Amino acid sequence: MRSRADRAKGARRIRELAERVLRGVALAALAALFWRALMPPAPKAMSIARSDKAGLTPSLLRWTLDAPSAAHAVLDRAPDPQSRDWIAALARSGTAVSWSSPRTLGASAVVAEPTPEPYGATRVRLAAAGGDPVSIGDAAGLIDTLPRGGASELELSSVAGTIRASGATFTASTASRDSLSLRPVLVLGTAGWESKFTIAALEERGWRVASRVRVAPNVEVTQGPLGAIDTSRYAAVIALDSSAASSAGAIARYVRDGGGVVLAGSAARLGPVSALAAGGVGRRMAGVAGAVASSTPREGLGVFPVAAPRGDAVVLETRGTVVTVAARRVAAGRVLQSGYDETWRWRMAGGDEAMTAHREWWSRLVSAVAYAPLVRRASSGDVTLDGVGATDEAPLASLIDALGPASPLDSRLPATTDDTRMTRILFAAALAALLLEWASRRLRGAR
Amino acid sequence: MRPLERVRRTRRTLAAAIAVRAALWGVCTAFIVGAIGIVMTRRAEASTAAVWALAAVAALGVLVQLLAAWRRLTVPRVALWIEERVPRLEYALVTAVDPVGSDALVSAALNERIAAISWQSETRRAVLRAVARPTVAALAALVALLIAQRVDVAAARRPSNASVSTTSTAIRDAPAPFARLVAVVRTPAYAGGRVVRVESPASVAALVGSTIALEAPGSGDGIAADLGGASVPVRRAGDTWQASVTMGQRPALLRLRHPSGERIIALEPKPDSIPTVRLGAPARDTVMRVARGAISLSAETHDDLGLVNGGFEYIVSSGEGESFKFRSGTLGARSFGGATSGALGASLSLDQLALKPGDLVHLRAVARDGNTVTGPGVGASETRVLRVARTGEYDSVAVEGAAPPEADKSLISQRMLIILTEALEKRRPRLTRETLVSESRSIGRDQTRLRRRVGDIIFQRLGDDPTGEHGHGPGEEPAADTAPLRGDSVARDSSRRAAVRAGRSARDVAAADSADSARAALLRAASAATGSGEEILDFEGDETPVVAINRPLLEAYNAMWEASRELDQGETGRALPPMRRALEAIQRARQAERIYLRGKAPAVVVDLARIRLTGKETGSPSVRVARSPADPAAARRAERLAAAIELASRTPAAAIDSLVLLRIESLDAAPSLAAAVADAIEALRGGNDATALLARARRVAEGGVRRGAVGAWSGAW
């Protein structure tokens, strides 16, 4: 039987051996690191990069330096324009680049344009497949969030720089590069509460209004620049009642030349204009009692339904099965027929927000038909802080356009992954081995 | 237990103590390294993972170094260690555990001696001494680590002055003259003259009229102050400088400028609200049959700062129709001496008011506060109406409206006739006789018609069927009359003539005669009583009830009769005096007796088709002037907010200044936006994430984002 001393001696020899092994491991790791530093690995057949938290940039940088013959990007979202252009440049420089995605990259698109309304609002249209939430923001921060993507339209009264729409698999950006100048609106009607409050609503909303309001035969209350009804003078014409009959022919010509007309109440019956209207004028229906003060105030208004809308009419609003507002394009112009009469009751007797809502509703009616040609803004000297020029309105489409459709990774080709991990592993192994060896020596009393 | 076993047990205890000591020193080392590393890396914004890795390595090194002492824990060394601390053993223990050993007798003697000696207390003391110091050191290192974390965060968050700061990298040093700025706010004297000090103010909210004195150490040289564009003098007071302003009624910005920088202070006025008054008694409006006794009055009043006085106010209205008299007064006036709430009480003596039937008393409670800046705020309660019912009136106010009194219409008609007659008299020199007589008789016919109507009124008041209100045009017919027929040549002749002139048939004239006869008799008698007409009677002092009631109307009747006669002869000049007498008499008749009815007034239906566009004149309206936009600044506010938000990501301090300006300018026009911006400013100043608050402010500024589905009708040109 071995003595304790013998056993202790044996243990010490094993321990010394282990220490030597650890030292050898550390030295080997250091040597491997030194060798890797001096001799970079040769490019392999396929380099794969994955877009992760750090983005594609490190991989793209490596590809640029390494110049692999083939590269494949695994994307979890549509890349930003800079990365996309970088990949496309690599493809054009000789590297066969392909891409794929572990999940479906939904199509998306966003576009912005000025709305023909006072104060220069911007209308943003967004289409995002996939059903994921989409957040809309600009250089000033988050504006709104759409819970389920889809197709949406937003109106923003102020925009700073580029507008961005971000979803789970994309970030699209756009900017409004056009401007438009709005001409006044001409209102024709008989003196009464409807003409008074319609004009008031438009003026309070910021529109410039010209008007002819009949008080007595050959007696009118006029306002603003009055002249021939022409697209060079007016952005839109609103006919509130039969008092516009004397101008019906001029209105029809105006529409055909590109003007916009709103026919309110029973004004769609006016001779030459009736052929342009979205439909006939039905028998007046009374409003629902008390609804004016509710959340659906127009339910409480009397309405002349749009009877038998024409085939090319677009229905904009209904009450049950009855069409209350419809619009139609006629030659170069547009005609909107709103059957509501006495909308002033909404403003007077509606809820707390009735005044604002009434103004905005009338403004939208006019805006829907207003003649306001777009003018491209000069790009120089008009760049916003984050660069209006850098937009990416349809990321997925642009990606496919640049790199072609997605293609699965070719498993026959050998692949390499990012080798910075090996460097980290070697370093950690060297450090751990040295520390363990030193600890063991100290614990047994050796120096 | 044998000595060897006891020594081995002691050896285990010492080994554990060495391990604990080594561990404590290792922990202490880790904490110290961690504290130093946090302070150094926080400023460089480096990751703390490397710091803790380094701390772990250092701790491990210390641990290993100290654990090396284990190897010296051999049995002989432990025995020697025990011998050193327990001299009583006299090396018996060392000998007993010597592996060379000794004979049995010696061993037994040694064991016996060693067994009698214990060294546990010495061992315990030694262990405690060994772990005490490293324990204290570890605790101290822990404290140092905690301080390092807290001190460093505090250094990042502390604003150097109130106009600055979102993150540690964005701290802006306050200009030296404003470094220790203090605002001393003194409320107006009527509000107590309280003084409040605000250190390093960014905004000052105070009562309108408060004085705000800004002061800071320094000479004030180079400092310029302005309030809303108006310069504010800066003066030196000892070793400080001062600038004083008074809080106005509107929000304003006070700017302090110095070559080294600028400071903006928002002034937010708090208006003094008017007292609230609630009338307790009487609890509701009252109608009284007889106004006697007293009514107790009570009210409660409250004010935010202090009440000065209050009381009850009443207005007594007497009269009806077009003639009213008013008396007013106060009751129960009292002083409150600055109390914030109080009660009012009084008694309204109806006897003293000497109310008559038909009188109304409007009563309310009023209280005033002591606002000497913008004037005393006057609060009033609801008004109670006390009414004294008229004789014969029902208590209920639900009285059916009657036609306007006939006398009113007579007045108007008589006035018109006078105007026409005067006009004709003026044209008389230019007219032929025939024309004059023709027109004069036309007026005479109307006068006669009017006279008959006045007669009908008198007749109606005597209890017979009223004639009712008939049209004023020609061809009106006399009302049916069921009274017994009596002959009355004069009346009959006149009515017959009237009927003939009106073109009625003889049969109709006969009917008119019979219907008129009863009234005519009475009227003739009455007309005689007024001192004019064909029969003169003197009834003064002994007048019949008919005469007494209807004297003014009877006078009017007679005057009209006289006027008709003159007009029939074309004597317009001589017709005017009696016409005017008739007018005066009708006015007196209206004032003599009032019929005052409340309830729905009768509606006169206008025959639109008949009169449409028959007006002789044409209007010429002026051009309409456009209304101003409802809130033209709203869009600009939204743009400014967006620009400020964009600025916040680059220069938070400048963004805060922009937001403060925007907030002040929005206080009046858009208070919800001002509140939202205030929340964001607060977050930015505290170094917190203000993204959500800024987004909310933006939604408020834009009135919400209008969102909808993309429809088939869209797009600009």
Place this chain on the structure above:
Amino acid sequence: MVSEFVFATAQYESGDWDSAPLVPANLIDSVARYTSLAVAPTGAIVALASDGLFRFPLVFLTGHLPVRFTEAERTNLRRYADRGGMLFVDDHNHDIDGAFHKTAVEELGRAIGPLAQLPNTHALYSAFFKFPDGPPNTSHELNGWGDNLVHSHLLAAMRGDRVVVLYSNKDYSSEWGYHPDNKRFLSIDNTKFGVNVIVYALTR
């Protein structure tokens, strides 16, 4: 179809709101004579405290007795003025020292806003007929009734550039308080200013 103008008289709790029952018919008559506006042949009465007030964007208020609005009337009037309504008030006493004037001015100031003189060049005086000298005088003023003054201006409370309260001390209630058929006896129609008020309310 144009909704017709309905002349509304305000009914309030504290006083004799119905003291001028013939004014509505007279003004309706005048509007029909001079204009082609659709107008209802009879007036309407609307309580100031009721929601029905908002069906009549122009309301006429008169009386002799003190005017003390209830809280409901005050709240309604404030909202009415903010929405675009216009109140035409006439002191039937024609007495600026009288209870109606003093209380009405106070109550209107509390409910809607302070009353100030309306310049005689205001658009109201040229809204249909021309009144270059401002508000026409009434016979009651000229006869020295009431306060024995001829008031050269009307008072008004404004919302921006819009008249929301038009206040008269001139006793138009008496001046116009006659049956419209008697208009034929007048050489000058004294209701033309009423047409201006109505046309102003309907067009400005």
